[in-house]
């Protein structure tokens with residue numbers, strides 16, 4: 347519906363779609379269905395997919411695999427769009443995905459300052475706060491304060507890097523693997539990977555947050 351300038355230099359604000367836009371979308375859908383160009387069942391299937399099936403569990407699969415498989419991680423950091431498509435996660439809008447890795451020295455935080463661009467294929471629909479004007483502004487102006495409000499406190503020596511998503515480029519954070527999980531299976535590691543850790547407002551959950559493993 348919108349496209350971004352590379353520098354995100356817009357001044358207009360569009361957190362919520364205006365009512366006339368929703369009406370236009372409904373009118374367009376009716377017309378496409380009436381002309382036989384779109385099957386309403388197919389449209390409903392796409393919406394159902396994003397509401398119920400595509401979610402942060404996809405991103406957690408990607409992150410846990412990167413933690414246990416060094417060559418996958420290398421491929422993911424080099425070309426995330428290609429690496430996640432091999433796992434079956436494709437962008438619908440031709441956008442590119444970039445994965446940014448947290449280290450002791452650098453913590454990554456993702457925002458869309460203009461509106462709500464978000465890596466749908468690996469995280470599903472964005473949370474409300476991600477689309478809010480305060481988050482969009484403050485993630486850039488005072489990222490450490492925003493992190494603190496999510497309960498995330500980083501050492502002063504860790505640099506915070508903020509990535510501004512656009513319709514062309516979406517970002518996913520690769521959180522650091524929690525201490526004490528080096529021998530864990532990929533399946534068990536997935537339990538520690540939260541949506542918020544992949545946006546960068548939190549860290550992955552600590553080892554003791556995972557359910558006990560079946561013996």
Ligand code: FE
Nearest residue numbers: 458461462463
């Ligand atoms: Fe956006």
